[in-house]
Amino acid sequence: MMSIIDKLIIKGKEIFPLVEGGKGISATNGESSGAWAACGGIGTISAVYGDVKEDNLVQIKGIDDFDAPTRAERSKQLAEHSINATVSQIKIAKERSNGNGMLNINVLWELAKTKEMMHGILEKAGHLLDGVTCGAGIPYQLGEIVSKYGLLYYPIVSSALVFKILWMRAYSKYKDALGAVVYEDPWVSGGHLGISNRENPDKRESSLDRVTALRKVMNNLGLHSIPIIVAGGVWHLNDMKKDWIDNAELQPLMFQFGTRPLLTQESPISDEWKMKLFDLKEEEIIINKFSPTGFYSSAVQNSFMRELQGISERQVAYSREQDDNFSEAYKYGRRNIYLNKDDLANVLKWNKEGYVKGLYTPDHTVVFVTEDKAKQIVQDQINCVGCLSNCKFSNWSNKDGDTGLKPDPRSFCIYKTLHNISHGQSTDNNLMFSGASAYKFGQDPFYKTADGKKCIPTVKELFERILTGS
Numbered sequence: 001m002m003s004i005i006d007k008l009i010i011k012g013k014e015i016f017p018l019v020e021g022g023k024g025i026s027a028t029n030g031e032s033s034g035a036w037a038a039c040g041g042i043g044t045i046s047a048v049y050g051d052v053k054e055d056n057l058v059q060i061k062g063i064d065d066f067d068a069p070t071r072a073e074r075s076k077q078l079a080e081h082s083i084n085a086t087v088s089q090i091k092i093a094k095e096r097s098n099g100n101g102m103l104n105i106n107v108l109w110e111l112a113k114t115k116e117m118m119h120g121i122l123e124k125a126g127h128l129l130d131g132v133t134c135g136a137g138i139p140y141q142l143g144e145i146v147s148k149y150g151l152l153y154y155p156i157v158s159s160a161l162v163f164k165i166l167w168m169r170a171y172s173k174y175k176d177a178l179g180a181v182v183y184e185d186p187w188v189s190g191g192h193l194g195i196s197n198r199e200n201p202d203k204r205e206s207s208l209d210r211v212t213a214l215r216k217v218m219n220n221l222g223l224h225s226i227p228i229i230v231a232g233g234v235w236h237l238n239d240m241k242k243d244w245i246d247n248a249e250l251q252p253l254m255f256q257f258g259t260r261p262l263l264t265q266e267s268p269i270s271d272e273w274k275m276k277l278f279d280l281k282e283e284e285i286i287i288n289k290f291s292p293t294g295f296y297s298s299a300v301q302n303s304f305m306r307e308l309q310g311i312s313e314r315q316v317a318y319s320r321e322q323d324d325n326f327s328e329a330y331k332y333g334r335r336n337i338y339l340n341k342d343d344l345a346n347v348l349k350w351n352k353e354g355y356v357k358g359l360y361t362p363d364h365t366v367v368f369v370t371e372d373k374a375k376q377i378v379q380d381q382i383n384c385v386g387c388l389s390n391c392k393f394s395n396w397s398n399k400d401g402d403t404g405l406k407p408d409p410r411s412f413c414i415y416k417t418l419h420n421i422s423h424g425q426s427t428d429n430n431l432m433f434s435g436a437s438a439y440k441f442g443q444d445p446f447y448k449t450a451d452g453k454k455c456i457p458t459v460k461e462l463f464e465r466i467l468t469g470s
Contacts, residue, residue, distance in 0.1 A: 003016065004238070004241065008227060011130060013102060016463075017254035018255055018256075018466060019044065019229055019255065020036040020042065021258025022104070022105070023191065023262070024106070025046070025049045026046070027268065027422050027433075028268070029045065029051070030089035031268065034093035035097075035458070035460065038097045039459065040100055042254075045104070046086075046105075048107070049085070049415065051089075052084050052085045053092060063413065071385070072401065074385040075113060077385075079120075080120075086117075087121060090121075090129060102130040103130055104129065105132055106133045107133070107134045109136055111389065113398070122148075130151060132152075133182060134155060135194070139166075142155055143177055144170065147177035156194075158185075158193070158195070160213040160214040160216070163181055189231060190434050190438070192291060193295060201287045207233065212250065227253060227254045229255070230254070230255050231255075231256035232256075232435065232436075233436060234255050235440055235444075237468075264457055264459045266459045269421075270421075270427075274456060277442075278442050280438050280439045281439055284300055284301045285438060291414060298434060300432040300433075300438075302432055303429050305431075311373075311410055314368040315368075316347060316365060316366060318337045318339055320338070321338065323338070328344040347368060350368045351368070354370050356368070361410060362405040381413075391403075414431070418430075418431060
């Protein structure tokens, strides 16, 4: 197999330095990750609320299928289902891999029951895995948990500073179990992003500079031989050759592909989703902060996103008491609230357009939506299954039962919409996470036949194409 990159040895096994990015909910499964590992790379099974598949029977659970009377109990039901789902997908991946490559699971640290889920999965199926990849938060206990099962851990970080903090606080005790450090570019990756409060989401910083800084920190800590996995924005390896692959100061390097494996025959996403990928435009992929996690994320600008933008735009500050600034009374339910004069004019305009229902936010503002949308928002908040450690949409907190804040109608139920899109529902009316490079599907001749028709490759065909660099 022709390759512009050399193999690496990890945990005594020789592999290609290509990693499949794990994508939940159910956007990466045992079939897709097993096929990637079969090619000699690291396949990554999503451990985020997937589907149970055993004996050719699939058990799919949406938000309405967790029927315990309290959110805390529904959160436990969801975690138990996720453990069973991940174990079933690990078994499939192991079989599909034919003993080649390596298999990791991908976990999000800010899930409600992350630690319980990790222990449950690794106790049942750790012997079939090689490692655990984890991000979306600051996973201090990752090394401690994973090392107990004789596996390697792969923390996802967005800067050298984050890794240094993790190392000094926790990981230095588990040096031998560190498999690699995943640098996920917080401006071009798909899904949730690691943009900090000190960084500008509209001003991308150099990925090369940030990885160089990370390598210097790692070398200073004696981690010269630990690979950095470059994630986010990687499409052709030829684009990475001069500054990355041929750069001895950065080695050893690996490369993660999260977006490109979506468009493969083994990918579990719907045909509608796959076809949508062919037609994306660069400007349609936007960074936003609507996620109930509080993180920035990268997603397609569709009707779902435009509705969220509209809700936030129909937003005004208010007071319960009249004063010089909030001088205009507005009838809100059985009592008045007070707005400034310009805002009242806007609210009355929105009311005429059908946005007649006001909903309070945690920021002492009120947003205006239709009656039907208000009912849907409230019902989704009631139906909360406690999927996150803290959810600003429903005010759920895994620790205390609630966050102490008002539920935020400017956000959404992330479990519901990600489950919907990954199980064949509309790509226009659900959240469609996307890496910034996804528009390239429509431009890359690899995805067209000789007569110009759209072509979806197998994982094997994609993997071998990536190795060529072109």
